[in-house]
Amino acid sequence: MDLLGACRAFVNVSERGSFTEGAAATRVPQSVASRRIAALERHLGERLFDRSSRGATLTQFGRDMLPPAKRLVRLADDLEHEAKRARLNPLRLAVPDSCTTRDLARLDAEARRNGVHLDLHAAAPAGRTELVRSREARAALAAVPPGDATWSVRLGLAGATDRIADTVYVETLRAGRAERSSRRSRIWIQPEDDVPHIRDPMFRIRDAVGLQPAQVTVSTTLAAATAEVLGSTDLLLCSPKQAEELGLHWRPVGEVDLVRGFAVAAAVRDDAERIRTRLWHAIARCLGAHEQDGETP
Amino acid sequence: MNATNAANLIRELRRTLDDGGLSGSFLVRDLRSGEELGIEPDLEFPIASVVKIPLAVATLERIRRGELDGSTQVTVRPGGITASGPTGLSKFRHPARIAVDDLLYLSTSVSDNTAADALFALTPPAEVSALLPELGIQGIAVRHTMRELSETPAERLDPADAHLAHFLAIEAGTAGRGHRIPLLDVTRANSGSARALMELLRALWTPSRIDAGVSERVRALMGDNLLRHRLAPDFSSDASKWSSKTGTLLNLRHEIGVVEHADGQVFGVVVLTESRVPAISQPGAEALMAQVARTLRDRLRHP
Numbered sequence: 001m002d003l004l005g006a007c008r009a010f011v012n013v014s015e016r017g018s019f020t021e022g023a024a025a026t027r028v029p030q031s032v033a034s035r036r037i038a039a040l041e042r043h044l045g046e047r048l049f050d051r052s053s054r055g056a057t058l059t060q061f062g063r064d065m066l067p068p069a070k071r072l073v074r075l076a077d078d079l080e081h082e083a084k085r086a087r088l089n090p091l092r093l094a095v096p097d098s099c100t101t102r103d104l105a106r107l108d109a110e111a112r113r114n115g116v117h118l119d120l121h122a123a124a125p126a127g128r129t130e131l132v133r134s135r136e137a138r139a140a141l142a143a144v145p146p147g148d149a150t151w152s153v154r155l156g157l158a159g160a161t162d163r164i165a166d167t168v169y170v171e172t173l174r175a176g177r178a179e180r181s182s183r184r185s186r187i188w189i190q191p192e193d194d195v196p197h198i199r200d201p202m203f204r205i206r207d208a209v210g211l212q213p214a215q216v217t218v219s220t221t222l223a224a225a226t227a228e229v230l231g232s233t234d235l236l237l238c239s240p241k242q243a244e245e246l247g248l249h250w251r252p253v254g255e256v257d258l259v260r261g262f263a264v265a266a267a268v269r270d271d272a273e274r275i276r277t278r279l280w281h282a283i284a285r286c287l288g289a290h291e292q293d294g295e296t297p
Numbered sequence: 298m299n300a301t302n303a304a305n306l307i308r309e310l311r312r313t314l315d316d317g318g319l320s321g322s323f324l325v326r327d328l329r330s331g332e333e334l335g336i337e338p339d340l341e342f343p344i345a346s347v348v349k350i351p352l353a354v355a356t357l358e359r360i361r362r363g364e365l366d367g368s369t370q371v372t373v374r375p376g377g378i379t380a381s382g383p384t385g386l387s388k389f390r391h392p393a394r395i396a397v398d399d400l401l402y403l404s405t406s407v408s409d410n411t412a413a414d415a416l417f418a419l420t421p422p423a424e425v426s427a428l429l430p431e432l433g434i435q436g437i438a439v440r441h442t443m444r445e446l447s448e449t450p451a452e453r454l455d456p457a458d459a460h461l462a463h464f465l466a467i468e469a470g471t472a473g474r475g476h477r478i479p480l481l482d483v484t485r486a487n488s489g490s491a492r493a494l495m496e497l498l499r500a501l502w503t504p505s506r507i508d509a510g511v512s513e514r515v516r517a518l519m520g521d522n523l524l525r526h527r528l529a530p531d532f533s534s535d536a537s538k539w540s541s542k543t544g545t546l547l548n549l550r551h552e553i554g555v556v557e558h559a560d561g562q563v564f565g566v567v568v569l570t571e572s573r574v575p576a577i578s579q580p581g582a583e584a585l586m587a588q589v590a591r592t593l594r595d596r597l598r599h600p
Contacts, residue, residue: 177584207460207576213318 004076006040007069009033010048013056014066022056090119091271094131094140096262096287097122098192098222100245103286110282116274124191132265139266139275141283145197149261150276151289155198156258157187157235158248168235169254170216171209184211185233188225189218193237198258202237205255241288262287306596307336310589314570317585321570322491325593328502328555328563334593335491341474342569343486344437345446345544346408347551350497351437353405353518355425356397356416357511358432365419367398373415383447384523385409405518408543410443417442422487433506436493440486449480449547463575466547480546491567494553498565502555516540519554526580528568531587532556532594541566548572550582556594564597566590 005026013022013033023033041048048062058066095104104120111118121137131137146152157168173185187206189199199218206216219225226246229236236248239260243250262283266272275283283289314320314336322342324335359365375389385407386393395403395412397419403412417425426439451462469477476482499505501512501519519540525533527550533539541554553567568590572582 175581177580204460207574210576210579210581212316212581213574214316 001039001043002036003040003043004072006036006043007072009036010040010062011066011069011073013037013049014058014062017055017057019056088117090117091139091275092119092121092137093275094121094123094128094137096128096141096143096192097124098190098242099286107279107282107286110285111279114278114282116278125195129265132267135267138268139264139271141262141287142265143192143195144261144263146259146261148263149259150264150280151262151284151287153239153241153260153262153287153289154252154257155193155237155239155260156243156250156252158229158238158243158246158250159233159235160230160248161233162249163251166251167254168251170205170211171255173215173235174210183232184215185235186214186228187216187235187237188228189216189237190222190225191218191220192222193260194218198237198260201256201258209255239288260287262289303334303596306592307334310592311336314585314589317582318572318574319570319582319585320573321568321586323569323589323593324491324495324565324567325590325597326495326499326565327597328499328565329561332597333495334597336589336593338491338495338567340569341483341488341490342551342571343481343483343488343546343549344494344569345487345546345549345551346410346413346443347489347494347542347544347553348437348439348443348487349404349408349413350501350515350519350542350553351429351434351439352413352416352420352425353401353515354432354434354497354501354507354511355420355428356401357514358428358508359420360397361508361511365397367396367401369397370394371397371400371415371419373400373411383410386411386415401514402518402521405515405542406521407523410447413443431506432500434493434497434500437489437497438487440488446480446546449478451547459577460575463548463577467571467573467575478547481549491569494567494569495565498553498555498567502563502565516555522554527583528552528554528566528587528590530584531591532566548575550579550586552586562598564594566594 009022009026009028012025013019016022016025019034020030023030026033037048044065046061047059048065050057050059099122104122108118108120121131123131125143128140129142132140170187173187175184187202189202193199202216206213219228225236228234229248237258238250240250264272264275266275322335322337322340324333324338326333356365360367371394373386373393373395375391385403387410397416400412400415403409404416422439422441429437449462450465451459454462466478466481471477474483479485500507501515519542520538522541524543527543528541529539532554536559538557539554541552544551548571550572551569555563555565557563568586570586572579574582
């Protein structure tokens, strides 16, 4: 039998002193309320109501059973209320600090529509992994090599002036033998890309094509790197989306295909699965990642 | 010369070198007045092929003493080295008979390792090392032949992975200028400081305990140096003569030489560098070495 449903009917009918009103308060037809109370009486082994009187008068057994029945109903209500609150409890997600406020706001709004409440926490790649490890965040968009990535963002070089060529070759930054005193253009790597699978191939290309070590440098902040690029012929390693936001002109790199990969790192596997399935598109838009068919959203 | 200005210039040059991934010893000296300017000139370096100059001096001195005959023909086995880099006999496919005088040319002017080892077979490293102090040359240690020089980790790797050998060369140094690779360890390799090598240049270009005839032969061999990509572009012209010897080993790039101007001025230039860039071909570094050496020389010439 439905013990909780029967107790609700029992409490409501006894409080209102009428089967009709009690059934209405329980939001069931009167016949259902009567059947539930009859079932409860069979279950407990004694009559709860005195059927001989008009209206619903409690028997002595019914008066004894009323307080525990009320307690049971209140506890059940608490349980449902807590469940509702827990469902609204936000999931703290560590995201790249290179995402703009607008991107993060749109991700948050879209996640709510999909039934996931996020508490977004921006951090650099190493910081994001650490937040999950220390359980300060439930999940993070971790920087991973493209082979392990759930989301992929193609990187290229962006400069303040538009270039005619479709592709930028790193080698074009190499100074000719006759130019010795003029300032050499540099490539700036932002903190988000200070990870082995992006930084090291960039350094290897720098050495292989004969640039000076100082010509490819990791900057301390994205803003500092952008400032260097705006006032010169320097280039920023970034995604097409970032270049657009910063007002720079983006071109792919000629020598190598560099890809920023992201995957969900979470302490609980279920959290990771929920983010991947419910928020794939929202996160792809936020990161400027390719859709699975290769198109940018 | 204004001392503050010179200090500023050297600080600026150090920064330029660092941007280019280079560090090292530079010493430029006016060989007539003895005035000099340098960056870390007392640091010891493995000297790589620069050792072929002490070898030439020792061999020519023994010819002068009558211990060797320059016209003696030596049978040289082919080097059989297919890797790019080595020159001359090292690339020969068949045995050849060559006179000692001509081995001196190949070793000193073409930097031929096989020719140098043929000379080391006549005068072993220990004997060269013992002869130098007799001629008033101190501070240059000659400990091994050229064949051992080619036994670097680079020879054991696929050419596509050669940059790993350079990375090892850059990263495996130990305290006190030691190194996990014996050839880069100044306590086990042929080594010397910029100052010691400058003394060798001075002894060859000005009157010294080295016999005048021997000095003249060595100067001529250095004048014929075929490797002119490093410092030569910044020092040679129709109004000056550049005589030198280069040395290259993994991340080490050296050149020592003398520029003689038509007006009679003579400057010794010693450049010993190590690069922290793990790449084999670094024309930018070569140009930078020359630029720094020229800037120092110009400051000495026009104080």
